[in-house]
Structure formats: structure tokens, C-alpha cells
Amino acid sequence: AGGGERETEERVWPGINRKSEVPWLETVSFGGVCISLWPAAGPAEESNMLVFLALVSVALVTIAPQSQAIVIYTGWERHALVGSEVRLSCSFFSWRWTSEDVTFSWSYRPDGSRDSISIFHYTGGLPYLDNKGPFRDRLEFVGNPQRRDGSILIKNLDYSDNGTFTCDAKNPPDIVGRPSSVRLLVFDKLPVQAGVITGAIIGAVLGLLVLIVVIYYLMRFLVARRVFNLSVSKHGKKAKGKEGSQQRQPWRVPPLSFLSF
């Protein structure tokens, strides 16, 4: 990639009546990807295009390092029942390839407390689970670090597990990033989520309406076709003409006096 080549091929560009004399094969590389661009017109436009490309390349090269921050995604809130288990998912986005030294860290801050305690760490290809803290024997690593997934599974939940879980992932050399938090809420009875019943009722009724309308028109169509087939078999082509004109009512603007009791 890079450099410019001159080719004296003759090309006809759509919409332009004359054959282009000097089509430049210009390749520009940025971000490791080569793109070749063919300007569509004569030399004046070519130089404009080159200036534009140069500016874009410079802009991307200067912006690129700043956009190389790692972005971590967890959920916002997780609801779970007492005694059940919950999966806290954590994944990240990074411009770099997933390195072998990728690390995941989970820490926990109980509701109402200001201190957080580290409960999980994945490094050097091995997960390290909490064996002394509040989650000993209840944690399980269910993620796939090579697929950028650092999820953990917490079993046998209790009310004391209410709190904020923070996931921090690092993908060397891409280490600048903001950890992301997910709140865990433990219920004894799962509350109905806002809008589920509403949506279900509205959806069901409207779906029923659509179904009824479709069935009605289908029935009408089938009955009309059946009548049509019968009349064709009985009367031949004569009936065909009659059916066609009967099925369609002429559309006219209705006169103003057209309602009565």
C-alpha cells in the first residue's frame, strides 16, 4: 500500500461522455487497511481529492491513539431470587487483538458500604476465585477470556449479596479504561417488571384483531374464488366477464346526503 501508480488504461466512467485520459490509481493506507480510490473526473478534481484524503489520513492518525481506550460492558441491574443463582456478565471492546495477558477483575461493594472488596481475578490464563470473603465456594467463572467474556456465576444468593459489582478488564497494551458496574437486587418474590403485563395485554388484543381481519378477508376471498370456479365450470367464458365486473364497485365520491336512520 502507498505510493501512486500511473496507468494509461482507458476507462469510460458512467455519466461522462469523454474517456478519461489519466485515471490515477491512488492507494491510501490508514489503520492497516489499503483502499484504492479512483477519482471520477479530470486533474483539478483529482488534486482536490488528494488534499482531502491527506487531511483525512492525518486526522485519523492523530485521533486513533485517543480512541484506543478499552470499553467495558456489564449490565445495569440484575434481579434475582433468594437461593437462586445469577450470572453477571462482563465483556469489553478494544481496538487491539485479545492479548494473552488479558485480565478480568470483579470487586463487590455492599449496599450502604463505602469499601469494596475484590472477589475475582483472572490473569495469566487462570481464574482466581474468592476463597476467604463473602462469596467463598459460591463463585464460578463461566466466561471465555479469548472471546472477551469475563462473566461470573454467583450461586445460592442471600439478601446480604445486595450491592454493586464492578468489572475491570485490561487488554495489554490497551489498559486505559473505565470499570463498569452492575447492581444486584435480591428479592424473595420477583416483582412484575414495569410494563410487561401492559405490553402483553395490548399485544394480545391487537394481534387478535389482526388475526380476525385476516381470517375474515381470507374467508371472503376463498368463498368468492369458489363461486368463481363453480360459475366458470358451468358457464365457461361468459361468466368470467360478469364476475369481473361484479367484484369491483365503481368508486365515486358519495353525495352529501347519504345517511339515514
Next chain:
Amino acid sequence: MLVLLAGIFLLHITAIILLLVATIDNAWWFTDTMSTDVWARWVKINNFWNYTDLPGHYPQEYLQAVQATSVLACIFSILGLFVFVGQLFTLAKGQRFTFSGIFQLIACLCIMIAASIYTDIFHKDEKYGWYGHSFILAWIAFVLTFISTIIYFVLRKKTA
């Protein structure tokens, strides 16, 4: 006759407007510092109205049933208007506007369900407070849609 058509149209559109106001405006129940239901609550704090969630002790299923049926009433009424206009052009002579009547009937039933559930379940033990304009409009819309239904079921198309 044109007056009759305009009157029927106006009745239907008024019913739609009342239904929309009742559904959208959070004003089913008032106190001096609060205007609430069915979606959220406006609370007056330090002379500023704040938009807050409905309290958790509300029976969720009934609340969502009120939400769903009031929305359905709006939808069916609006669809009924289009069905009525369609039927004006496509009905044969002497036939009744049953389809439009059915849509208005469903809208009437839905808003009746919504308003009834709200009347019977919410704010029963609260001494302090009064019903707001959305609640009243919901009941008035019930009456209007009922009248509209009757009209559509009785009305006949005179000339094709």
C-alpha cells in the same frame, strides 16, 4: 344531512381526544402537592413539580391492566374513525355501519374496564385527595363512545 355527518364525526373525534387526554395526562388523582397515575406521579417539592415513579405499594397487575386497557381504548377509537370513513365510501345502500360500531364498542368496553378498575382498587382508603380531570374525562369518554356505538349500529347508508 351534512350536519348529521358532521355531528357524528365531531362526537367520535371528541371521544378520541378525551380518551387521549385521560390516557396520557397523569392526573387521575390529585392532592395539594401531587398529581398522579397511571404512568407516573408529579410531586410538588419547594414549588417545583418533580416527575417521580409511582409508589411500589400500588398493586402492579391492576395498574398495568388500567394502562393497557386505556391505551387499547385509544387505539380502537382511532381505528374506528378510519373504519367509519372507509365504510362511508364502501358500504352498499341501506347497510349499517356495524364495523365502526364494533370498534367503538370495544373502545367503550376498554375504557370502562380501565375506569372501573381504577375506581375500585386505587385510593380507596385515602381520605385526603380528590379525583383529577383525567379520571373524569375517562368516564365521560365512556359515555361518548357508548352513544357513538349506538349511533353506528342504528345508522343506515341512504344512497350508494
